[in-house]
Amino acid sequence: MAVGALSAAEFRLLRDYIETHCGIALGEEKGYLVETRLAGLLAETGCSDYGSFYRLAANGSGTDLRDKIVDAMTTNETLWFRDTHPFTILREQLIPPLAAQILEGRRFRIRIWSAASSTGQEPYSIAMEIHEYCRTHPGIRPEHFEILATDISPSALFLAKAGRYDDAAIGRGLPPGMKERYFVPQGSVWCVSDDLKKLVTLRKFNLQDSMDPLGRFDIIFCRYVTIYFAPDFKRRVYEGFAKLLAPDGFLVISAVESLLNVTNAFDALSHGGGTYYQCRP
Numbered sequence: 001m002a003v004g005a006l007s008a009a010e011f012r013l014l015r016d017y018i019e020t021h022c023g024i025a026l027g028e029e030k031g032y033l034v035e036t037r038l039a040g041l042l043a044e045t046g047c048s049d050y051g052s053f054y055r056l057a058a059n060g061s062g063t064d065l066r067d068k069i070v071d072a073m074t075t076n077e078t079l080w081f082r083d084t085h086p087f088t089i090l091r092e093q094l095i096p097p098l099a100a101q102i103l104e105g106r107r108f109r110i111r112i113w114s115a116a117s118s119t120g121q122e123p124y125s126i127a128m129e130i131h132e133y134c135r136t137h138p139g140i141r142p143e144h145f146e147i148l149a150t151d152i153s154p155s156a157l158f159l160a161k162a163g164r165y166d167d168a169a170i171g172r173g174l175p176p177g178m179k180e181r182y183f184v185p186q187g188s189v190w191c192v193s194d195d196l197k198k199l200v201t202l203r204k205f206n207l208q209d210s211m212d213p214l215g216r217f218d219i220i221f222c223r224y225v226t227i228y229f230a231p232d233f234k235r236r237v238y239e240g241f242a243k244l245l246a247p248d249g250f251l252v253i254s255a256v257e258s259l260l261n262v263t264n265a266f267d268a269l270s271h272g273g274g275t276y277y278q279c280r281p
């Protein structure tokens with residue numbers, strides 16, 4: 001069966017469908033991306049053109065095809081300790097005052113959300129940072145921390161939950177000694193240690209959904225995801241974080257993202273060449 005190329009009308013239908021279901025906003029020039037990312041699913045569903053593929057997705061009652069489309073359209077690029085300075089900020093600026101409150105008996109737990117955690121490198125890097133902190137700060141234990149890691153992509157979450165990384169993935173960004181300390185070799189892969197896994201709860205979450213059921217957080221990492229969103233959705237996400245964070249809570253975004261002209265719910269702070277944000281009182 002010959003497969004038709006993506007027409008301009010089909011592109012618009014699929015573009016709107018994708019934005020409706022995951023907030024990813026595609027510019028007019030992204031036809032090739034839709035075509036290449038969805039070609040496999042087109043073949044899998046037996047559709048001969050993108051128009052019938054769209055109708056199958058839009059009229060289908062199940063979430064299966066929708067999940068697969070969202071999965072195919074998300075970019076899951078990530079690495080360990082990505083950009084370094086967010087983790088320096090975590091270690092030197094964010095954890096110490098919260099840990100001091102634990103030592104003073106003014107709090108019992110520090111809750112961190114990795115909101116778009118992809119295949120797990122970000123939340124497990126946070127977990128390694130916490131373990132390193134606990135090793136050098138008597139009285140502070142990993143049980144004082146809770147990391148919620150969420151993503152919309154079922155396949156990214158599957159890999160994160162498995163916590164198994166091949167040499168190529170493990171080699172991207174891990175500082176010396178960390179592989180030996182926090183991973184267990186198993187054949188040709190490296191498995192995240194139980195100590196790290198215990199700290200991280202992974203679950204599916206679409207940033208378009210209500211954040212209220214997730215509870216309060218002291219720190220939110222949300223990096224390299226709002227770059228894909230339209231301005232209104234971006235604002236909704238950041239203002240949702242501001243409501244969810246504890247009054248003095250912190251937000252860490254990537255260097256390619258900015259809150260400027262998006263929301264004024266946060267104050268920008270800098271440390272070690274990196275920027276992070278604190279909720280405005």
Ligand SMILES: C[S@@+](CC[C@H](N)C(=O)[O-])C[C@H]1O[C@@H](n2cnc3c(N)ncnc32)[C@H](O)[C@@H]1O
Binds near residue numbers: 024151153224225
């Ligand atoms: C490029 S990765 C970033 C991973 C990690 N935060 C980092 O900085 O290395 C972006 C992630 O955002 C997720 N994502 C995209 N749209 C989303 C949405 N609406 N809700 C939740 N996650 C989403 C994708 O599935 C992908 O895993």
